[in-house]
Amino acid sequence: MSLPGIPSTNNTWIIFVVFGCILIYNLVYKVTDYFSLQRNFLESSELTLYEIEKKSKERTLIFNKVDSIKKLNSSFPNDSLYLNIKIKLLKETTDELTEHEAKFDSLIQSYEVSEVKYKNEKTFLVHDLLGSIFLGIVGLVLIIFGINKLQKNQTIRDAVLYSDYLKLKVRDPFCQSCGMDLRYDNKFDNNSNYCSFCFDGKKFNHVNIEIQEFRNLIEKQLIIKGFTVKQRKSKLKEVNKLGRWIQKFDWES
């Protein structure tokens, strides 16, 4: 049974909200990614810059060493006795300088490479981030729209179930909540599809109740009224086919 004006399912709006949440999650993920890239680069470049500074100081020291050896060499006469020693000393320090230069250059180069790589990655991430921001906004709209719809549906459902339902011309001989024959309800107001045990004229007497819990309540009433076990069983079996519960199942499916 479906009541007029009540949407039979909320699935579309639930999908809206879930999809919106995924898009927002994606945005948060991308923002974190962007900042962690920046932080990693700053941390690693700080280390490299420290190394470069250290190497540059070492280089100055080696330069000074070469200079002082050259000066020392010039102060000795150019005869065969000193020549070999002079050449050897100079060669050692210049070799040291060359080796140092090579290391220094590769350090600079690796720094430049990582900087270029960082800039490329950053550009890519910024583009990606812009796309994600756009999708995030779409996600936010979906969530707001979805929640708004869900709330609206809930309001419609409440209104129809609790008051507008009274105005329906449809009349059922059995209470659409517990299955009781309405002819035997002394307090029945002739104005709804529910008996006085279930409905007080404006709202249900047992709200937020699960069907099994409600069946237990009905069984107690049936026992009081002297129904046999067999009769009770067949009555209780029919409860989930009644309007109130069908509507609840429709809604929750």
Ligand SMILES: [Zn+2]
């Ligand atoms: Zn009832």
